[in-house]
Amino acid sequence: MQRTKIISTEVAMPTAAGSASSISNSTCVRLYNGSGGAATISLTTSVGAGDTVTFTMPDASVEFLQKLATDVIWSSSASVKAAKVGLTQ
DSSP states (O other), X not given: OOEEEEOSOOEEOOOSGGGOBOTTTOSEEEXXXXXXXXXXXXXXXXXXXXXXXXXXXXTTEEEEXXXXXXXXXXESOTTEEEEXXXXXX
């Protein structure tokens, strides 16, 4: 059974590319969308980079995002929460 190890306190996601965060240089981020609607999650290699990728996260859902420690993320809603986590067996 997979378990989640919480490494950092959950924070509200930044809502603009210019304030994107690496979420404590995490390589695995637990996301929770409590916005009341779908939210767009964006990821890029650094603030200001032109290589952004996005996905839509349904309301009341949890996703685990694997990324490089230096990658930064932001959301269309500050109601999306993010925490640095590790996954264990």
